[in-house]
Amino acid sequence: xxxxxxxxxxxxxxxxxxxxxxxxxxxxxxxxxxxxxxxxxxxxxxxxxxxxxxxxxxxxxxxxxxxxxxxxxxxxxxxxxxxxxxxxxxxxxxxxxxxxxxxxxxxxxxxxxxxxxxxxxxxxxxxxxxxxxxxxxxxxxxxxxxxxxxxxxxxxxxxxxxxxxxxxxxxxxxxxxxxxxxxxxxxxxxxxxxxxxxxxxxxxxxxxxxxxxxxxxxxxxxxxxxxxxxxxxxxxx
Amino acid sequence: xxxxxxxxxxxxxxxxxxxxxxxxxxxxxxxxxxxxxxxxxxxxxxxxxxxxxxxxxxxxxxxxxxxxxxxxxxxxxxxxxxxxxxxxxxxxxxxxxxxxxxxxxxxxxxxxxxxxxxxxxxxxxxxxxxxxxxxxxxxxxxxxxxxxxxxxxxxxxxxxxxxxxxxxxxxxxxxxxxxxxxxxxxxxxxxxxxxxxxxxxxxxxxxxxxxxxxxxxxxxxxxxxxxxxxxxxxxxx
Numbered sequence: 231x232x233x234x235x236x237x238x239x240x241x242x243x244x245x246x247x248x249x250x251x252x253x254x255x256x257x258x259x260x261x262x263x264x265x266x267x268x269x270x271x272x273x274x275x276x277x278x279x280x281x282x283x284x285x286x287x288x289x290x291x292x293x294x295x296x297x298x299x300x301x302x303x304x305x306x307x308x309x310x311x312x313x314x315x316x317x318x319x320x321x322x323x324x325x326x327x328x329x330x331x332x333x334x335x336x337x338x339x340x341x342x343x344x345x346x347x348x349x350x351x352x353x354x355x356x357x358x359x360x361x362x363x364x365x366x367x368x369x370x371x372x373x374x375x376x377x378x379x380x381x382x383x384x385x386x387x388x389x390x391x392x393x394x395x396x397x398x399x400x401x402x403x404x405x406x407x408x409x410x411x412x413x414x415x416x417x418x419x420x421x422x423x424x425x426x427x428x429x430x431x432x433x434x435x436x437x438x439x440x441x442x443x444x445x446x447x448x449x450x451x452x453x454x455x456x457x458x459x460x461x462x463x464x465x466x467x
Numbered sequence: 468x469x470x471x472x473x474x475x476x477x478x479x480x481x482x483x484x485x486x487x488x489x490x491x492x493x494x495x496x497x498x499x500x501x502x503x504x505x506x507x508x509x510x511x512x513x514x515x516x517x518x519x520x521x522x523x524x525x526x527x528x529x530x531x532x533x534x535x536x537x538x539x540x541x542x543x544x545x546x547x548x549x550x551x552x553x554x555x556x557x558x559x560x561x562x563x564x565x566x567x568x569x570x571x572x573x574x575x576x577x578x579x580x581x582x583x584x585x586x587x588x589x590x591x592x593x594x595x596x597x598x599x600x601x602x603x604x605x606x607x608x609x610x611x612x613x614x615x616x617x618x619x620x621x622x623x624x625x626x627x628x629x630x631x632x633x634x635x636x637x638x639x640x641x642x643x644x645x646x647x648x649x650x651x652x653x654x655x656x657x658x659x660x661x662x663x664x665x666x667x668x669x670x671x672x673x674x675x676x677x678x679x680x681x682x683x684x685x686x687x688x689x690x691x692x693x694x695x696x697x698x699x700x701x702x703x704x
Contacts, residue, residue, distance in 0.1 A: 294613045302605060314598045350587030357594045361551045364597060367604045368539060374611040375655035376531045418612035
């Protein structure tokens with residue numbers, strides 16, 4: 231049982247449960263492994279599952295009717311995801327896919343609600359997690375309205391650096407593979423715009439890109455760009 | 468005591484408390500009345516209060532360094548607000564101001580956390596409220612990236628109609644005063660763009676504007692515009 235409960239030591243959300251309650255929740259879940267790129271959930275009118283990421287990395291996004299995507303963010307191990315629709319008793323509008331090989335619990339709605347009822351501290355953990363996401367998405371709105379694409383790219387690179395960076399004295403290497411299309415869906419810009427902005431940042435020796443691995447060479451300078459005044463007071467139409 | 472507890476009958480969040488607990492929380496709070504336009508809170512490094520709207524209407528927004536605003540949404544009576552910063556133990560980045568005469572409880576952080584500890588159902592109510600806000604803000608991101616200003620205006624008008632509309636057979640009158648600048652901060656467009664788009668909608672007999680009061684004349688047609696395909700696959704830079 232100790233071996234089975236290893237995940238409880240590093241998670242945020244389910245750490246609020248007792249080991250026995252965590253084990254019980256896992257028994258009531260179907261645990262699946264998803265290869266990189268595999269869809270974990272898609273929009274659905276009456277979602278029946280809440281998801282828990284045991285290991286790996288998950289991207290949450292929406293798609294337009296034309297197939298373009300906007301990425302809200304990444305779920306890290308120990309986080310519950312897809313719970314918004316279940317808690318709010320509304321339809322699910324987002325997609326989730328494995329950004330790398332991921333191990334995911336598919337928790338039945340009832341089992342999850344029962345665990346929340348029995349463990350108030352779980353609710354508090356999830357509330358904190360959701361508040362963190364709300365702040366991030368609010369900043370995304372502010373960035374889209376007030377900041378140009380170059381600034382938005384600098385900001386997202388620093389955000390990714392905070393979440394997934396290996397820091398050295400004067401550079402940050404992103405422990406997550408993001409290409410230019412990924413960046414485009416994160417900042418809400420065209421691939422062309424991202425390509426040009428990244429080219430500039432490379433020419434200024436602020437970043438390097440090698441096989442999907444981005445390194446921030448001078449985070450201090452990037453932070454300056456990220457906090458810079460927008461070129462335009464409001465977004466161009 | 469019954470008179471004092473009238474608010475418990477119509478609220479969402481504090482309805483999860485017993486009347487006695489609600490009364491206790493109010494006693495520990497300072498209750499203030501804010502005139503329309505008055506600031507209730509501003510960005511702050513270490514926020515010490517959570518707010519509860521007993522009566523009135525509150526606008527939550529952020530401002531750029533140039534003073535331009537983006538409105539995240541409106542708080543309605545019975546909702547807790549400004550709790551994100553307190554729960555997440557982070558700085559507060561938003562502003563809140565009274566959109567009309569409002570009666571607001573200023574709840575000390577400790578008292579609020581104690582109430583959450585003692586009343587798990589309060590945490591659940593707040594979680595649901597925050598999830599609702601997260602969904603709204605996520606949709607705002609999608610709209611900013613995928614939809615043009617005219618579509619965004621149609622969508623926000625319908626959203627305001629849902630939240631604050633008095634419905635007749637074939638029109639919806641907004642019970643909230645919004646002028647063109649307000650709309651601009653809600654959709655992230657310039658006042659000029661909003662002015663042109665509203666002019667179009669008026670010319671098509673879809674809305675009327677009289678002294679800050681907007682009426683949606685043909686919600687069905689507005690819904691068609693709101694769900695329409697974007698002119699551009701991604702936002703113009």
